[in-house]
Amino acid sequence: MAFARKQKKIKQSDLGKTIGTSGDIIGKYERATTIADALGFTLNYLVKDGQYEQIDNDTLNKLKAIQELDNDTKAHNFATIDVFIKASKIKNIAAL
Structure with missing residues (x-):
């Protein structure tokens, strides 16, 4: 600032x-x-009393960088991230 x-x-x-x-x-x-x-x-x-405590600066900076991309590239990045998130959730469920 x-x-x-x-x-x-x-x-x-x-x-x-x-x-x-x-x-x-x-x-x-x-x-x-x-x-x-x-x-x-x-x-x-x-x-904000820790409301965003899980968002560290590295993650926030990456999100800002994605925000600046063109719409197609941004959508591709989000689709890739979605795949990894789903795979992680499946892995965690399987571990139970």
Whole structure:
């Protein structure tokens, strides 16, 4: 978040005013992002009480990369992932 703000050459206080909060709050969000990165969690995990605790940064980055693909390639990737998920579920059921 800080990187994007700095690229736009916007001060924390100015961004805070734009969205109706303070520069201090913007600073807290930016520090939380840094902490999330250091811990290997998503920012959502930290601010939403673990609601997305199973989504680590590596998985999130891969999902973001897939999101940027054209629709056909994205569909192919999802179909491949579906095959592996189904195979894993079958393996787990068979192990019972």
